[in-house]
Amino acid sequence: xxxxxxxxxxxxxxxxxxxxxxxxxxxxxxxxxxxxxxxxxxxxxxxxxxxxxxxxxxxxxxxxxxxxxxxxxxxxxxxxxxxxxxxxxxxxxxxxxxxxxxxxxxxxxxxxxxxxxxxxxxxxxxxxxxxxxxxxxxxxxxxxxxxxxxxxxxxxxxxxxxxxxxxxxxxxxxxxxxxxxxxxxxxxxxxxxxxxxxxxxxxxxxxxxxxxxxxxx
Numbered sequence: 001x002x003x004x005x006x007x008x009x010x011x012x013x014x015x016x017x018x019x020x021x022x023x024x025x026x027x028x029x030x031x032x033x034x035x036x037x038x039x040x041x042x043x044x045x046x047x048x049x050x051x052x053x054x055x056x057x058x059x060x061x062x063x064x065x066x067x068x069x070x071x072x073x074x075x076x077x078x079x080x081x082x083x084x085x086x087x088x089x090x091x092x093x094x095x096x097x098x099x100x101x102x103x104x105x106x107x108x109x110x111x112x113x114x115x116x117x118x119x120x121x122x123x124x125x126x127x128x129x130x131x132x133x134x135x136x137x138x139x140x141x142x143x144x145x146x147x148x149x150x151x152x153x154x155x156x157x158x159x160x161x162x163x164x165x166x167x168x169x170x171x172x173x174x175x176x177x178x179x180x181x182x183x184x185x186x187x188x189x190x191x192x193x194x195x196x197x198x199x200x201x202x203x204x205x206x207x208x209x210x211x212x213x214x215x216x217x
Contacts, residue, residue, distance in 0.1 A: 040165040043069030043079065043190045047135070048098040051216045052091045052185040057130075059087025060143070061158025061176040065168035067133050067190045072101075079190050081133040083168065085158040086180075091125035093117045094199075095216035108210040115199035122200075129159045129195035137187040146177040162193075186217050 067079045096113045103109050116125035145157075152161055153170035157178055161168060207214045 040162060041191070043067045043133070045070050045072035045077065046098050046100065047079075047188045047190050048096055049216045050185070050187050050189060051093075051095045053093035053183065055089060055091045055180075055182040055185060057086035057089040057180045057182075059158050059178070060180045061085045061155035061160075061174060063152035063155065063161065063168060063174035064172060065133065065162075065166060068167065069190070079133075079135060081135055081190055083162070084132045084134060085160070085162075086127070086130045087159050089125075089127045089130050090121055091116055091127070092119070092121075094125045097215040099210040099215065101210070106208055108208070110207045110210050110214045111204070112207060112214070112216065113199075113202065113204050115202045117201055124200060126198040126200075127194045127196065130197070131159075131162055131191075131193045132187075132189055133191040134187050134189045137185070139182045139185040139187075142181045143177040144179045144181075146175065148175045150174050150176060 062082055062084045065081055065083045067081050069077050069079065071077050094114065094116045097110055099108055099110050101108050116123065118124055147155075147157075151170065152168060152172050152174040155161075155174040155176040157176040161170060
């Protein structure tokens with residue numbers, strides 16, 4: 001069974017996005033030991049943008065959750081997210097950008113990371129036990145052997161729920177698939193964790209300003 005999806009999604013209330021999110025972390029290395037449960041942490045006051053030309057993920061599951069965190073002024077905040085989880089993922093031509101606004105004298109400053117710009121799969125971004133907390137996504141997506149409407153705790157095709165203090169209902173709506181293929185991906189996310197996260201050909205740069213031509217999109 002295959003299911004194809006194209007379109008955009010924006011959170012206005014707490015609901016699960018019906019396409020898997022992708023991509024990358026604000027950190028540059030390995031966050032956790034391979035095989036460990038994804039950590040639960042307070043998210044920063046800055047979401048980040050990610051694009052990818054292609055993503056192939058094996059062992060996919062998705063469910064709804066709440067990310068607790070801060071505003072940039074230190075206040076408390078909460079973000080409804082769709083947590084997309086992959087046993088393994090390969091990402092071609094990944095870009096990630098995050099804007100720090102209103103720095104004195106400098107104004108907005110954008111941090112931009114790029115990696116995996118190769119047709120050789122061995123030189124693309126590689127991740128294991130990947131979790132992405134996303135609130136918007138545009139992509140072309142194909143799911144293989146998909147199940148929609150399973151209880152989150154029973155979505156066994158993926159790596160399982162994060163656990164470790166995660167705010168998510170294990171009896172709530174989820175979906176799962178043996179694999180997922182996405183192309184022309186654009187998304188915003190609040191957090192990413194992974195057992196391993198390998199960024200081949202990594203390039204990091206800082207830019208004054210923000211918007212089109214500076215951020216990933």
